[in-house]
Amino acid sequence: MAGVVPVDSPPRRPARRRYRLRESLTGYAFILPATVLFAVMGVYTVGYGLLLSFARWNGFTPNWIWVGFDNYLDLLYRDDALAPLVHDAALNTLLVMIGVPVLAIVVGLPIALALNRIRVLRSTLRTVYFLPFVTTGIAVFYAWTYVLQPQGSLNAVLGAVGLGSLQQPQGFLGNPSTALPTLIAVMAWSSIPIAILLYLAALQSLDPAILDAAKVDGAGGLRTVTSVVWPLLAPTTAAVVLLNVRDALQGFQIFLIMTNGGPGGTTNVLGLQAYKWAFFSDLRPTLGLASAMGWLLFVLAVVLAAVNLRMLRSRT
Amino acid sequence: MKARVGTYVLLGLYAVVSLYPFAWMLSGAFKTNRDVFADASLVPDSPTLDTFGRTWTELDFPSYFLNSLVVTGATVLGVLVVYSLAAYAFGVLHFPGRKVIYGGFISLLFVPGITVLLPVVILQQELGILGTHLGIVLPFVNGTAPLSILLLTNAFRSVPAELRESARCDGAGELRTFLSIYLPVSKPALITIALLTAVPTWNEYVLSRVSLNDPSTYTLPLGLQSLTAMTSPEYNVIMAASLIIVLPVIVLFVFLQRYFVNGLVGAVKG
Numbered sequence: 332m333a334g335v336v337p338v339d340s341p342p343r344r345p346a347r348r349r350y351r352l353r354e355s356l357t358g359y360a361f362i363l364p365a366t367v368l369f370a371v372m373g374v375y376t377v378g379y380g381l382l383l384s385f386a387r388w389n390g391f392t393p394n395w396i397w398v399g400f401d402n403y404l405d406l407l408y409r410d411d412a413l414a415p416l417v418h419d420a421a422l423n424t425l426l427v428m429i430g431v432p433v434l435a436i437v438v439g440l441p442i443a444l445a446l447n448r449i450r451v452l453r454s455t456l457r458t459v460y461f462l463p464f465v466t467t468g469i470a471v472f473y474a475w476t477y478v479l480q481p482q483g484s485l486n487a488v489l490g491a492v493g494l495g496s497l498q499q500p501q502g503f504l505g506n507p508s509t510a511l512p513t514l515i516a517v518m519a520w521s522s523i524p525i526a527i528l529l530y531l532a533a534l535q536s537l538d539p540a541i542l543d544a545a546k547v548d549g550a551g552g553l554r555t556v557t558s559v560v561w562p563l564l565a566p567t568t569a570a571v572v573l574l575n576v577r578d579a580l581q582g583f584q585i586f587l588i589m590t591n592g593g594p595g596g597t598t599n600v601l602g603l604q605a606y607k608w609a610f611f612s613d614l615r616p617t618l619g620l621a622s623a624m625g626w627l628l629f630v631l632a633v634v635l636a637a638v639n640l641r642m643l644r645s646r647t
Numbered sequence: 648m649k650a651r652v653g654t655y656v657l658l659g660l661y662a663v664v665s666l667y668p669f670a671w672m673l674s675g676a677f678k679t680n681r682d683v684f685a686d687a688s689l690v691p692d693s694p695t696l697d698t699f700g701r702t703w704t705e706l707d708f709p710s711y712f713l714n715s716l717v718v719t720g721a722t723v724l725g726v727l728v729v730y731s732l733a734a735y736a737f738g739v740l741h742f743p744g745r746k747v748i749y750g751g752f753i754s755l756l757f758v759p760g761i762t763v764l765l766p767v768v769i770l771q772q773e774l775g776i777l778g779t780h781l782g783i784v785l786p787f788v789n790g791t792a793p794l795s796i797l798l799l800t801n802a803f804r805s806v807p808a809e810l811r812e813s814a815r816c817d818g819a820g821e822l823r824t825f826l827s828i829y830l831p832v833s834k835p836a837l838i839t840i841a842l843l844t845a846v847p848t849w850n851e852y853v854l855s856r857v858s859l860n861d862p863s864t865y866t867l868p869l870g871l872q873s874l875t876a877m878t879s880p881e882y883n884v885i886m887a888a889s890l891i892i893v894l895p896v897i898v899l900f901v902f903l904q905r906y907f908v909n910g911l912v913g914a915v916k917g
Contacts, residue, residue: 468850
């Protein structure tokens with residue numbers, strides 16, 4: 332900035348330049364606390380984690396053993412004990428990455444459309460729908476765990492309304508074939524509010540003239556939605572997918588609290604596996620593996636975000 | 648008319664789904680140890696306040712509650728001070744490297760928590776703050792950097808430049824202008840950031856779990872988790888404790904929801 336000021340500037344210029352310099356210094360002073368914190372908590376930890384992913388360490392020995400890309404290769408295919416574990420967890424993660432966004436859209440869009448059509452109760456219902464999102468965390472996960480127990484309320488309710496065939500005598504989290512779908516449903520329950528909110532905001536900003544034109548052309552309600560509204564909402568859908576895919580990749584708290592990966596590893600996901608390697612290694616040298624796993628997740632997150640953005644751009 | 652009814656039925660059904668676990672949380676918290684599974688009705692046959700009383704007094708919940716307040720309060724305060732200053736610089740001032748540094752902060756958004764979880768704990772140990780509240784507050788503050796900077800920079804940028812010009816003509820320095828013009832004008836954005844920081848911090852479990860060891864430092868989520876470590880978890884006590892965690896969040900949300908909603912829509916659009 333200062334470089335563009337000519338050397339033989341008129342007498343007014345030095346004052347202006349002094350002002351510029353002062354503004355720059357003020358700017359640096361203002362971002363100093365944020366930058367120091369970022370350098371220590373962000374850059375340092377990211378760098379440390381990256382280095383650790385190329386080493387073998389159990390967290391206690393004074394020295395790391397450098398192993399190059401071994402951790403990554405072992406995780407991906409080379410190690411006979413680790414790779415199958417990672418592949419199973421990757422498959423579960425993939426199911427979560429597909430299931431949660433699909434549910435968020437399939438449930439969130441109709442609810443938003445319905446909410447957009449009514450006046451009475453709209454804001455009350457919006458508040459109610461939003462509670463699962465703001466309260467998401469350990470307390471709500473325990474509430475679901477309570478509900479899903481063998482003698483829990485969901486089994487009781489299913490029995491009472493004549494859907495006894497859907498009851499799970501071992502509990503929904505205890506049966507290996509229902510545990511993962513149940514967790515996906517609970518995750519979707521927490522994230523549908525955001526989909527409703529974003530779809531509702533998008534619907535309210537749509538030009539009513541377009542919808543009227545569709546009506547004049549004789550398009551029915553469903554027809555209007557599928558061929559007029561849905562394409563117009565594509566950017567919102569992309570945002571919903573992006574948010575949910577990111578959460579599915581990174582979030583493992585619900586798995587840690589509700590099933591800890593069980594029963595029999597059927598709900599183990601990549602984030603949870605990395606967490607276990609990092610903090611429950613029992614002196615085994617798995618800390619580097621945990622770091623490498625974290626970085627694979629990071630790369631995956633960036634690639635998916637890029638693909639999502641590209642698809643969004645090409646469609647609009 | 649028929650379509651109208653259908654719409655309300657659909658909306659009503661989903662309201663039930665949304666409230667379902669909260670209803671049972673409330674129900675369980677007012678049941679006795681014996682009834683928590685034996686009595687399958689939503690409204691307890693013999694409701695009791697004992698469970699609440701026991702959870703609050705015998706299980707150190709006042710201490711957990713206080714710790715949660717301290718951690719959440721410190722994190723919110725830190726975020727507001729550190730990132731409103733930074734956002735003022737990014738949004739209003741001109742200095743070399745502004746865009747690059749701004750981009751650096753935003754890129755943090757893509758780093759998954761699990762990727763830095765272990766290095767953060769090792770760093771806490773090296774700095775001698777492992778197991779302290781400061782040790783978790785610092786990474787919490789840093790973790791909100793992308794969102795806080797994004798929203799606050801946009802808010803400050805939308806303040807008319809004439810306000811700053813006229814303040815300068817009156818002889819106000821940058822800090823004065825920031826404190827007495829930009830902060831008051833941007834109050835809604837600051838409240839939004841405070842809420843979007845407070846709620847996840849109040850609920851945070853994973854980093855707290857691996858950082859805090861001494862039960863006297865536990866926050867509410869850790870206190871809740873320690874209840875389930877017993878051999879046969881008492882779900883009525885767990886539900887009462889869950890309610891203690893969830894209630895303040897619900898109250899905050901119901902009264903300040905427009906700040907939540909504006910912030911979330913703004914964050915996604917940004």
